[in-house]
Amino acid sequence: MSSPSEVRVLGVDPGLAATGYAVVAGGRDGFVVLQAGTIRTRADTPLPERLGEIHDRLQRAVAEFDPHSVAVEEVFLAQNAPSAMATAEVIGIVKLLARGRELRAYPPRAVKKRICGNGSAPKEQMLAMVRALVGGKGAEAWSDHAGDAVALALCALFEGGL
Amino acid sequence: MSSPSEVRVLGVDPGLAATGYAVVAGGRDGFVVLQAGTIRTRADTPLPERLGEIHDRLQRAVAEFDPHSVAVEEVFLAQNAPSAMATAEVIGIVKLLARGRELRAYPPRAVKKRICGNGSAPKEQMLAMVRALVGGKGAEAWSDHAGDAVALALCALFEGGL
Numbered sequence: 044m045s046s047p048s049e050v051r052v053l054g055v056d057p058g059l060a061a062t063g064y065a066v067v068a069g070g071r072d073g074f075v076v077l078q079a080g081t082i083r084t085r086a087d088t089p090l091p092e093r094l095g096e097i098h099d100r101l102q103r104a105v106a107e108f109d110p111h112s113v114a115v116e117e118v119f120l121a122q123n124a125p126s127a128m129a130t131a132e133v134i135g136i137v138k139l140l141a142r143g144r145e146l147r148a149y150p151p152r153a154v155k156k157r158i159c160g161n162g163s164a165p166k167e168q169m170l171a172m173v174r175a176l177v178g179g180k181g182a183e184a185w186s187d188h189a190g191d192a193v194a195l196a197l198c199a200l201f202e203g204g205l
Numbered sequence: 206m207s208s209p210s211e212v213r214v215l216g217v218d219p220g221l222a223a224t225g226y227a228v229v230a231g232g233r234d235g236f237v238v239l240q241a242g243t244i245r246t247r248a249d250t251p252l253p254e255r256l257g258e259i260h261d262r263l264q265r266a267v268a269e270f271d272p273h274s275v276a277v278e279e280v281f282l283a284q285n286a287p288s289a290m291a292t293a294e295v296i297g298i299v300k301l302l303a304r305g306r307e308l309r310a311y312p313p314r315a316v317k318k319r320i321c322g323n324g325s326a327p328k329e330q331m332l333a334m335v336r337a338l339v340g341g342k343g344a345e346a347w348s349d350h351a352g353d354a355v356a357l358a359l360c361a362l363f364e365g366g367l
Binding site for chain 2 (some may be wrong): 089090091092094095098112113118119127128131132133134135136138139140141142144146205
């Protein structure tokens with residue numbers, strides 16, 4: 044599936060109710076999104092099972108695409124502390140899955156700034172920009188979360204060293 | 206190893222540098238600590254590998270003792286936000302390992318109150334009290350973290366329903 048010079052990154056926008064993920068490959072011919080999706084879990088499901096669903100779906104993507112690097116959005120302390128803690132629990136699982144790979148973590152503002160040129164860019168602008176950069180088949184169906192995951196993977200690819 | 210009426214709880218005091226854990230069995234003959242220890246990870250090890258070590262050692266305890274329940278200390282927002290976020294990442298891994306089991310989460314003050322009768326009890330008092338309640342072979346070697354893990358498991362056992 045991959046040419047020798049291709050680099051693959053798994054981007055993850057972590058969240059307990061909705062986690063966006065995307066595997067993006069970068070090579071001589073530019074960037075290609077190999078897979079992108081949103082993992083949604085139900086509030087009435089026990090917490091270990093919700094985390095388990097997120098773990099298993101991400102693990103499947105890791106097994107299928109063997110990314111060199113994992114790029115995850117960091118949460119810094121938000122207005123909403125309990126929600127930030129729940130997101131940090133998901134981040135722990137993402138980082139666990141980066142074992143044996145390079146891990147990069149980005150604050151949300153850094154991603155927006157890198158992709159849109161504006162650290163306060165609204166969601167719609169991010170999604171439109173990401174679609175313009177690497178959209179293709181299926182891109183119109185991406186959620187905000189999947190779009191953020193693509194953006195995270197692109198940040199890691201842009202940074203080079205990959 | 207276990208009598209039919211025995212209930213086993215895995216208690217976990219989560220932390221990136223040091224995670225305490227203990228498997229405690231409760232039954233007709235009182236409480237017995239089946240295993241207790243401290244998982245220490247080095248600051249110069251990459252984060253995914255540190256989380257991986259914690260995951261693997263806890264997973265081994267789960268596989269060996271098949272606990273009915275997992276009791277973990279919750280972090281609420283501390284003075285030190287970055288450290289709270291790092292601990293929350295470990296908590297996510299603990300909760301993931303509770304899949305198919307009952308999960309209980311306790312704030313630190315509730316554990317101290319339940320075990321020592323004082324929500325502000327110092328570490329030494331907690332450890333002394335836990336040793337007095339269920340100490341046995343090896344109890345003198347428990348770290349504060351292992352002692353907290355025993356205390357968490359006892360909280361879950363005391364609460365009944367188990």
